[in-house]
Amino acid sequence: MKNKWLSVPYIVWMAIFVVAPLILVLIYAFTSRSGGFTVENFTTMAQYVTVFGRSFFLALIATLVCILLGYPLAYYLAREGAGMRRMATMLIMLPMWMNFLLRTYSWMSILENTGLLNTLFQKIGLFALINSVFGTNIEYFHMINTQGAIVLGMVYNFLPFMVLPIYTVIDKIDYRVIEAAQDLGANTRQVFRKVIFPLSLPGVLSGITMVFVPAVSTFAIPRLLGGGMVTMLGDLIEAQFMGSAYNPYLGSAISLVMMVVVLICMAVMNRFGEGEEGAVVL
Amino acid sequence: MKKNGFWSRLFMVLVFLFLYAPIFVLIVFSFNATKSRSVWAGFSLQWYVKLFSDEAIMEALRTTLLVSAAASVVACIAGTAAAIGIYALKRKSRGIVLSVNNIPLTNADIVTGVSLSLLFVLAVNAFNSTFGTRWELGFWTLLIAHITFDIPYVILSVLPKLRQLDPNIYEAAQDLGATGFTAFRKVILPDLMPGIVNGLLIAFTMSIDDFVISYFTAGSKVSTLAMEIYAMARRKISPEINAISTLLFASVLILLILINIRQSRQDRLAKRQKAILATKK
Numbered sequence: 001m002k003n004k005w006l007s008v009p010y011i012v013w014m015a016i017f018v019v020a021p022l023i024l025v026l027i028y029a030f031t032s033r034s035g036g037f038t039v040e041n042f043t044t045m046a047q048y049v050t051v052f053g054r055s056f057f058l059a060l061i062a063t064l065v066c067i068l069l070g071y072p073l074a075y076y077l078a079r080e081g082a083g084m085r086r087m088a089t090m091l092i093m094l095p096m097w098m099n100f101l102l103r104t105y106s107w108m109s110i111l112e113n114t115g116l117l118n119t120l121f122q123k124i125g126l127f128a129l130i131n132s133v134f135g136t137n138i139e140y141f142h143m144i145n146t147q148g149a150i151v152l153g154m155v156y157n158f159l160p161f162m163v164l165p166i167y168t169v170i171d172k173i174d175y176r177v178i179e180a181a182q183d184l185g186a187n188t189r190q191v192f193r194k195v196i197f198p199l200s201l202p203g204v205l206s207g208i209t210m211v212f213v214p215a216v217s218t219f220a221i222p223r224l225l226g227g228g229m230v231t232m233l234g235d236l237i238e239a240q241f242m243g244s245a246y247n248p249y250l251g252s253a254i255s256l257v258m259m260v261v262v263l264i265c266m267a268v269m270n271r272f273g274e275g276e277e278g279a280v281v282l
Numbered sequence: 283m284k285k286n287g288f289w290s291r292l293f294m295v296l297v298f299l300f301l302y303a304p305i306f307v308l309i310v311f312s313f314n315a316t317k318s319r320s321v322w323a324g325f326s327l328q329w330y331v332k333l334f335s336d337e338a339i340m341e342a343l344r345t346t347l348l349v350s351a352a353a354s355v356v357a358c359i360a361g362t363a364a365a366i367g368i369y370a371l372k373r374k375s376r377g378i379v380l381s382v383n384n385i386p387l388t389n390a391d392i393v394t395g396v397s398l399s400l401l402f403v404l405a406v407n408a409f410n411s412t413f414g415t416r417w418e419l420g421f422w423t424l425l426i427a428h429i430t431f432d433i434p435y436v437i438l439s440v441l442p443k444l445r446q447l448d449p450n451i452y453e454a455a456q457d458l459g460a461t462g463f464t465a466f467r468k469v470i471l472p473d474l475m476p477g478i479v480n481g482l483l484i485a486f487t488m489s490i491d492d493f494v495i496s497y498f499t500a501g502s503k504v505s506t507l508a509m510e511i512y513a514m515a516r517r518k519i520s521p522e523i524n525a526i527s528t529l530l531f532a533s534v535l536i537l538l539i540l541i542n543i544r545q546s547r548q549d550r551l552a553k554r555q556k557a558i559l560a561t562k563k
Contacts (some may be wrong), residue, residue: 003366003370004371005367006363006367006370007364007366007368007371007379008367009363009364010363010364010367010368010433011379012361013360014379014382014430016381017398017426018382018385019382019385020401021394021398021401022385022393024400024404034338043298056329057337069297073294076290076291079285079286080286086542088294090542091298092301093487094531094534094535094538095301095305096373096487096490096491096529097487097490097491097531098527098531098534099490099492099508100307100491100508101493101511101515102523102527103308105308105511105515105519106305106307106503106527108319108515108519109311110303110304110307110321114320115319115320116307116320119320119321135545138298150305156300156301156304157326160299160301194544202493213390214391216390217390217391218392218445218494220493220494220512221511223515234392237392237396239390241396241399241498242498248396251396252396255393255397258393259390259392259393262390265390282444
């Protein structure tokens with residue numbers, strides 16, 4: 001059974017299609033349009049500082065909201081019976097089988113100025129009420145094409161990636177540990193704070209990684225829900241590779257910086273949490 | 283642990299409502315009589331009829347399903363073989379291989395996509411200039427990209443099963459006269475199966491859900507469903523998209539229910555067998 005040669009084709013494949021492409025990004029980042037060595041790609045990036053800041057800020061908010069919604073959900077879920085738990089995890093996975101663009105597109109029709117939510121508010125007389133109280137003259141809430149809509153899209157799309165790892169970790173906690181804490185006189189709150197929460201931290205950490213990384217680099221969500229008004233890092237990179245501003249050298253440099261900043265964030269975070277095994281898979 | 287009270291149940295219901303409201307909206311408006319995405323004008327199946335005559339969307343659907351199925355099956359076989367190989371490696375080299383394995387999982391999709399597109403463009407250009415062909419990025423590069431990001435998921439779901447394996451049973455099978463491959467097929471494989479199936483499902487899910495990596499590696503001629511929607515979002519999205527979403531959702535739902543029924547039937551069968559064995563003792 002011990003056949004280590006079976007790993008060779010895989011190692012070769014990964015060397016060609018994972019490692020080599022990343023080395024290419026590294027090389028391109030330090031290459032000028034004419035082909036020589038340059039650091040100009042990095043100096044021109046200074047003009048995009050606001051885009052970097054905005055991306056990290058919005059992704060951070062989305063990650064926080066995901067923790068606030070996802071942690072209680074995972075915790076409550078772990079307390080349900082077996083049948084209910086199986087159905088709930090299935091329900092969380094199910095939307096992922098529809099491509100995330102389909103689901104994001106649906107939010108467009110909900111959030112539009114003449115969309116479902118505004119129509120609903122109109123029907124229940126919310127606008128009439130506000131207008132008569134405040135003397136304003138509004139016909140809709142402006143929700144789409146805002147930064148809020150982008151954060152909503154991120155939370156909506158990446159919430160399962162927060163819930164599932166936390167749920168997996170809490171579910172695996174040995175019930176006897178909790179009983180032991182109770183025997184030693186801990187009340188429900190203390191059991192949670194001193195036992196369950198610390199033990200669930202690895203799940204939270206991998207959840208944060210799985211939400212923050214796609215959130216900071218997304219370009220489809222800001223395009224659909226931000227209407228192209230709000231530029232994020234992903235848009236910037238996409239424009240360098242596919243857009244009119246074709247410049248893979250600058251695009252590689254931005255990707256590289258983004259990757260390094262994300263890696264630093266993760267390293268700092270893992271140091272904090274004494275991170276055990278990195279990625280908990282679904 | 284304490285059971286959930288009213289408020290925690292309500293919280294769960296609200297979060298699930300949040301997750302499913304947009305899907306519900308998509309489904310309802312796929313039956314709308316007009317093009318409007320927010321005003322209900324009566325029941326109609328016209329978008330379903332139009333959908334099946336829309337060549338672009340049907341072609342994109344075919345590509346998506348084909349790539350996802352092919353990539354997840356290839357990744358499943360390659361990943362299982364790789365997992366067995368990795369398991370046999372020495373501790374240190376296994377650590378290195380597994381951290382490379384983690385790169386596509388933790389890296390931002392856009393970086394994976396962009397880096398692969400750099401490689402593909404370079405390779406295709408080099409190939410074309412040496413052989414005088416006119417190849418472009420297309421289905422094959424898309425497939426390679428999908429296989430590449432699918433394999434790590436398969437490996438991560440097969441490896442734990444390998445660790446749980448009793449190392450003696452393989453030798454026992456050989457002692458009883460099985461050849462190496464028969465012993466593997468009859469003894470090892472059944473134990474690995476849950477991990478392999480799980481890996482296959484995750485790989486397929488990831489492929490179906492992917493947009494970013496496909497977008498950068500598919501070139502200009504081939505497009506997946508997600509790419510089609512993305513291109514449409516710049517112009518005007520047709521309710522045909524709602525119709526196809528509904529069909530996809532319905533088929534996944536049916537598939538999952540079938541899997542669930544099969545699983546609970548197996549569970550019941552296993553329980554009954556155990557009970558019978560217990561009485562015989």
